[in-house]
Amino acid sequence: MKLSDLIGEIKGVGASRKVLLNATNIETVGDLLSYLPTSYEDSTKIKSITEIYELLSAIPLWEIPKLRVTVRAMITKVSSFRTRSGMFLIKITLGSVNNETKASAVWFNQQYIQSHLFEGKEYVFYGRVQKEGSTFLLQSPKFEEVVPSVALKKLGKITPVYRRVKSITTTYFNNYIHTALEETTIKEGLPAQQRRRYVLDDMLTAFCGVHAPTSRSEIESGYRRLAIQELLELRESYEEKFALRCLPANIEVAEKDLERTIAIWIDKLPYTLTTGQVTVLSQLSKELTSGRVIDTLLYGDVGSGKTIVALLLLFACAQAGKGALFLAPTTILASQHYKTAIMICKLLGLEKEVEVVEVPAGNKLKYENVVRKLFIGTQAILHHKELLSNKDISIVCVDEQHRFGVEQRLQVRNQTRHVLTLSATPIPRSLALSFLGFSQALYLEEKPVGRQEVITKVVPSGKESATYEWIRKQLEAGKQVYIVFPRIADAEETEKQSLLSMAAQLQNTYFKGVTSELLHGGMKEEEKKGVMADFSSGKIRLLFSTSVIEVGVDVANATIIAIHGAEWFGLAQLHQLRGRVGRSSQQSYCLLFTAENHEIASERLEFFSTHHSGLDVSEFDLKHRGTGTLVGREQSGMSELKIATLTDLALLKEAMALYEELKTKNIVIPRYFGVKSVNGRK
Structure with a gap:
């Protein structure tokens, strides 16, 4: 048989x-053969009852329920009876060889098992163990009789466990796998030289390693080869889709002029850029003048200086006689970028060369002439088709990438336009694309001098009052505080805490007499700007808000953010909200209030409270959400991969290094899997 033969060919x-x-x-x-096991049952470590007791005494009690053991023992008693609830229970007593130590095993509603269990005979049992007083109990274990001089057939080995395929029994499915392994001709397509260099099994050995392993090392090496092979095929299947990166770009600037110009601009700034900012500017300056389209994700934590890097590049393109777009997700952030751009434009002496244009929401003006102009606005820019279709728009910068949908980001692209996206927490799909080499990712690791990590804590149940009292003392000491809620008003169908109800309670109790105000998306733009202006000036000490403050708010004296209903926010949102504080040398705090004791939410919040890097948050998101479809609209969920995971960054980089080597040497990448190409064909 061949791998391409239809499944009906298997006996x-x-x-x-x-x-x-x-x-x-x-x-x-x-x-x-690509339908891999979800787990393995390892019954190779056969122990006596005494050894199991020693094992159980050496591990924490909470670890015991996860434990599966293999024990060899003699049955000393078999009994059966019906429980009060009507279940049929079989219970056996197990004794050691000297009969000094005992254990037991039980099965529920499996009457047929009793005919296979005999007192006085020795068996090997494998299953979950539970402590029962001074002894231990095996719950519904698998078992096999020990026959002298005859090897065990079912136990004493590593057994793959597969996800159930409809109504096909485990026995039948396992037989299909074994038949396929024995009768399929699997030719190796990778040259021996590359397999030796990257320490890769041949494909037949890899398939046997995952489906019929004799050791854990065989499983690991088998999975590694299959995962790398799948990544190679995935990378090649998308090559055509991302060929636009090699197309000529719609900008002409002499490299020496651009590098010299940006160097001069950097010297004119009133502050010193970090080494990371200077490095990124140098690299992107060269790429902007390479004659090729750039598609770059610039990511770094809040306060790492992404905005000034973006503005200098946008000004460079506008000064070169082209147009530039800068998109922000909210009017507050767009307004802040506009003010910053005006200030930087004056500092650089570009007022007569580049015009900074704010595109407010609802503006119906036509922007026909885009030459030497930088347009700044929200997604409202997307409604100005004359801007998006204008060939003189040479570069688009999308800030806070995770706040824009896939369709919106696709709208700003064309084949001759540079795209720069900024994010403190890049979405999983973008990370996957950059790791696979389809787009470029640059990381700004440094923060301005003097910034401290924001202390993040999950507020324990019952400690809310004490926390509010501590916040009150910080306000009295002159600090400013954000208190954030997941929704504006109460709704019967949800348990989310609301801004309107909770703010009223807190204003009349713990924060009575404190100058405070509310801010949410249901307010008019002028109202929101007025509230933010008062908070920025210090007139307002306490701001009750929804996630509308997630981006675009920069108040150095704000040192505490308390987030209610934290389990309702995504990790990217939480990281952005945490970024509203810690914007000065003062110690800042992020306090997470929860209304649910949900296991997944608790795991997420525990991770978040101990990790401060946006990259760590994104990688956690990548592991738990998935990448989505790499070419398409889905931003999270399952990817096209069956074996490899895009969370194993070391393996991913290794696979891409092998891919580049094979391409450089014109070696054809063999195909073994049904990875679909972008046109849907296998």
């Missing part, structure tokens, strides 16, 4: 089972 796969397998996307022999 035992009839018409009805073929339909069931096809419904699980198992259409060929290759698809079957």
